[in-house]
Amino acid sequence: MLIIAGSLSFSSDDREDVLTSLTEITALSRTDPGCVEYWWAEDVDEPNLFRFFECWESQELFDAHIAAPHEHAFGERNLSRITGATARMFSATPTP
Secondary structure, three states, X not given: OEEEEEEEEEOHHHHHHHHHHHHHHHHHHOOOXXXXXXXXXXXXXXXXXXXXXXXXXXXXXXXXXXXXXXXXXXXXXXXXXXXXXXXXXXXXXXXX
């Protein structure tokens, strides 16, 4: 199992469109094969800093997810607006 956790920050000027974009990508990503968990949350201490958590059944299914058209559209819409980013990947073994 693959886990990805991190954050993206944006200018307050982009807030409304970023929220719309995050809502859209969340709904689409949760339907991708292999998605175990996928969510975004705004940091309570830092407005416009959005934390994400993703869990995928395998590296291959995650790779398929990031190659999906909706992921590319999300990147095109948002990459130039990101003012800060963090990400960490972890491997985990599910308990029976």
